[in-house]
Amino acid sequence: MLDDPSQGPVVSIMPRVKRKGVGDGRRTPVAARPVPKARTGIQGLDEITGGGLPRGRPTLICGGPGCGKTILSMEFLMNGARRFGEPGVFLSFEETVEELTLNFASLGFDLRPLSARKKLSLDYVQVEPNEIQETGAYDLDGLFIRLEHAIDSIGAKRVVLDTIETLFSGLSQTRVLRAELRRLFAWLRTKGVTAIVTGERGDSGMTRHGLEEYISDCVILLDHRVIEQNATRRLRVVKYRGSTHGANESPFFIDESGISVLPITSLGLHHRVSAGRVSAGVPALDDMLGGKGYFRGSSVLVSGTAGTGKTSLAGYFAEAAGRRGETALYFAFEESAAQIVRNLRSIGLDLEPWLRKGLLQIHAERPTTSGLEGHLSAMRRLIEDTKPSAVLVDPISNLISVGTSVEVKAMLARLIDFMKPTQTTALFTSLTPDDRHPDATDIGISSFMDTWLVLRNNETNWERIRTLDVLKSRGMPHSNKVREFVLTSQGLKLIEVVRRGGRALVGSERTDFRGDSGGTPQKARRPSSRR
Amino acid sequence: MSAESARRSRKPRTTRATAEFFDLRLYVAGQTPRSIAAVANLKRICEQHLEGRYRIEVIDLLERPQLARGDQILALPTLVRKLPVPIRKLVGDLSDTERVLVGLDVRPRSPAKS
Numbered sequence: 001m002l003d004d005p006s007q008g009p010v011v012s013i014m015p016r017v018k019r020k021g022v023g024d025g026r027r028t029p030v031a032a033r034p035v036p037k038a039r040t041g042i043q044g045l046d047e048i049t050g051g052g053l054p055r056g057r058p059t060l061i062c063g064g065p066g067c068g069k070t071i072l073s074m075e076f077l078m079n080g081a082r083r084f085g086e087p088g089v090f091l092s093f094e095e096t097v098e099e100l101t102l103n104f105a106s107l108g109f110d111l112r113p114l115s116a117r118k119k120l121s122l123d124y125v126q127v128e129p130n131e132i133q134e135t136g137a138y139d140l141d142g143l144f145i146r147l148e149h150a151i152d153s154i155g156a157k158r159v160v161l162d163t164i165e166t167l168f169s170g171l172s173q174t175r176v177l178r179a180e181l182r183r184l185f186a187w188l189r190t191k192g193v194t195a196i197v198t199g200e201r202g203d204s205g206m207t208r209h210g211l212e213e214y215i216s217d218c219v220i221l222l223d224h225r226v227i228e229q230n231a232t233r234r235l236r237v238v239k240y241r242g243s244t245h246g247a248n249e250s251p252f253f254i255d256e257s258g259i260s261v262l263p264i265t266s267l268g269l270h271h272r273v274s275a276g277r278v279s280a281g282v283p284a285l286d287d288m289l290g291g292k293g294y295f296r297g298s299s300v301l302v303s304g305t306a307g308t309g310k311t312s313l314a315g316y317f318a319e320a321a322g323r324r325g326e327t328a329l330y331f332a333f334e335e336s337a338a339q340i341v342r343n344l345r346s347i348g349l350d351l352e353p354w355l356r357k358g359l360l361q362i363h364a365e366r367p368t369t370s371g372l373e374g375h376l377s378a379m380r381r382l383i384e385d386t387k388p389s390a391v392l393v394d395p396i397s398n399l400i401s402v403g404t405s406v407e408v409k410a411m412l413a414r415l416i417d418f419m420k421p422t423q424t425t426a427l428f429t430s431l432t433p434d435d436r437h438p439d440a441t442d443i444g445i446s447s448f449m450d451t452w453l454v455l456r457n458n459e460t461n462w463e464r465i466r467t468l469d470v471l472k473s474r475g476m477p478h479s480n481k482v483r484e485f486v487l488t489s490q491g492l493k494l495i496e497v498v499r500r501g502g503r504a505l506v507g508s509e510r511t512d513f514r515g516d517s518g519g520t521p522q523k524a525r526r527p528s529s530r531r
Numbered sequence: 532m533s534a535e536s537a538r539r540s541r542k543p544r545t546t547r548a549t550a551e552f553f554d555l556r557l558y559v560a561g562q563t564p565r566s567i568a569a570v571a572n573l574k575r576i577c578e579q580h581l582e583g584r585y586r587i588e589v590i591d592l593l594e595r596p597q598l599a600r601g602d603q604i605l606a607l608p609t610l611v612r613k614l615p616v617p618i619r620k621l622v623g624d625l626s627d628t629e630r631v632l633v634g635l636d637v638r639p640r641s642p643a644k645s
Contacts, residue, residue: 126603128620133634135610136572136623141560142592142604149596171606171622 035242038086038158038194041079042072044261048237048246053218058185058195060215062207063222068233068254069198070095072222073160074104075258076196078111081119086157086194089121089150093166096124108256118154127170134172140180144187151193159188159195165209178209185214206238217241223249232371235261253377260377262414273297274423278324278390281316284494285453288470288479294451295475296389297423299416301446303430304455308466309485310429311335312492313453314392315344315351317427322354326389330362331379333398337362348491361386372403372411380418390425396445397431409445416448450474455485458506465507468494484510553577553585553635554614560607561593565624569608572625580637610634 037052046052053059061069077088101111114120188195199207206212219238235252237245252261277292286293294300302310321328341351354360399408419426446452451473458465466485470478484495484506498505505513559566577585592599602611606622621634
């Protein structure tokens with residue numbers, strides 16, 4: 001849907017604008033055409049804005065201190081200079097050119113080459129509070145001249161003023177300043193540059209000095225809030241004249257590669273689907289899933305209480321990918337990579353060869369090392385880099401510790417949306433506290449899941465019996481039988497329930513009845529068994 | 532010019548108050564009424580209070596926009612007192628003589644000394 005952002009939504013809004021234009025006689029009637037836009041090149045932002053910021057107009061970006069205004073603005077300029085052939089001027093009212101250069105270098109952005117090639121012009125406008133004696137009428141022509149000189153000397157198409165409200169601390173005649181700012185923004189429009197004006201969030205309005213009164217083409221609000229010790233950044237397009245835009249708050253994230261905005265719903269339901277199948281790694285499980293395993297590119301949820309074998313099932317899936325010569329990415333939020341490898345070896349599953357060949361990568365991290373957005377962003381980046389055919393997240397329930405279940409659900413939806421187009425099969429495990437009442441998270445996320453496997457621990461007759469059943473599996477015939485799920489040193493086995501006299505025999509009863517191990521040679525026969 | 536100012540500023544003076552030489556730079560943009568007023572006001576004030584110990588350089592930023600950066604010019608007109616140090620900035624058309632004198636840190640000379 002968003003592959004072609006400029007179309008569709010705009011068409012429906014333009015006739016109204018046109019009618020209004022004809023009616024009040026001020027606007028010249030124009031043919032219905034979308035507002036021209038300048039791409040920011042910032043991941044996700046162009047999707048939300050339907051193609052970028054309004055070209056040739058100023059955009060107001062406001063938010064509290066440290067919310068990412070300067071970085072977003074600078075990335076807009078850098079992308080413009082590097083990728084879209086549009087040089088930019090950065091007029092900083094807060095940091096000197098040296099400070100800016102240093103700060104961005106620490107983030108991994110080197111501004112110097114762009115400056116040297118005259119693709120980027122940095123200028124620091126110093127406003128000394130209360131140092132300037134006012135002796136009569138004045139205007140801000142000096143600022144205009146500096147800006148124009150900077151624009152003309154590099155042929156700039158983009159301009160950032162960060163943060164122009166600083167002027168209010170240096171000059172006392174507020175009325176003059178306001179008139180001058182109004183003139184400045186009008187002048188920027190006539191100059192035809194795509195501009196970002198940043199403003200500090202105010203107590204009453206969006207900015208301290210009401211810049212939103214002057215800039216109404218596009219207003220973007222940034223927010224940096226802390227929820228249960230985890231900082232989350234969010235971005236919202238408050239207004240975008242003449243264009244539709246995503247109205248939701250979208251989380252965003254800042255790291256070495258800049259800003260990534262993560263639209264809540266970026267893809268919708270338009271991805272291709274595959275009829276191809278991939279093995280779950282356990283032949284008996286493939287049998288339960290119409291004999292062929294999961295759909296390629298589908299999402300699989302494995303839920304169960306503690307110790308039911310979720311990680312083992314994940315391990316089998318990862319191992320099967322390796323055996324097919326495909327890459328798998330394993331995100332572990334509970335155990336370290338070494339721990340997972342060791343534990344799986346105890347059931348006869350060796351991941352080591354695939355790790356060595358690079359077909360399997362295990363990324364283990366505590367959920368609390370970063371917020372949900374941080375995890376999502378890091379996962380997206382790794383997925384983009386390695387282009388795996390299988391992704392495992394073990395377990396998603398641990399992420400609850402860094403977000404609410406609604407947020408985890410939203411995060412998973414975005415992760416799944418992100419993987420669908422590349423036909424990446426995803427397996428998520430989820431720890432449920434109670435067998436009979438699946439966790440709220442499971443219910444919440446199950447609608448995104450194509451296949452849901454439930455593992456249970458049944459305590460009957462003095463032993464715990466693990467079982468597996470396919471709660472759902474879209475688009476394929478699947479078994480509705482509950483299988484006994486046995487972990488042995490020779491591997492994972494799914495055993496069909498043995499019936500005798502209308503009664504299902506499981507665990508020791510079954511092995512006793514069969515008189516053989518039934519694939520559970522390590523399982524000691526219990527003397528307590530009554531038969 | 533700077534060599535000459537330096538030479539003149541080293542001239543011995545009878546009192547400390549009169550020893551100081553004022554090197555002033557007035558930034559304007561074009562020949563607007565405001566620019567013209569500022570130049571006229573500055574000349575008048577200097578003649579009255581700094582006779583013989585000032586130098587005025589008027590810079591038209593429309594002609595030399597690159598000079599706005601060095602002295603951090605935002606508002607126009609801006610008067611920069613380069614000497615005596617420290618540098619001081621005054622914005623506006625200099626119509627408020629009292630504020631100009633305070634801003635430049637000039638005490639009106641007593642009639643006896645003039």
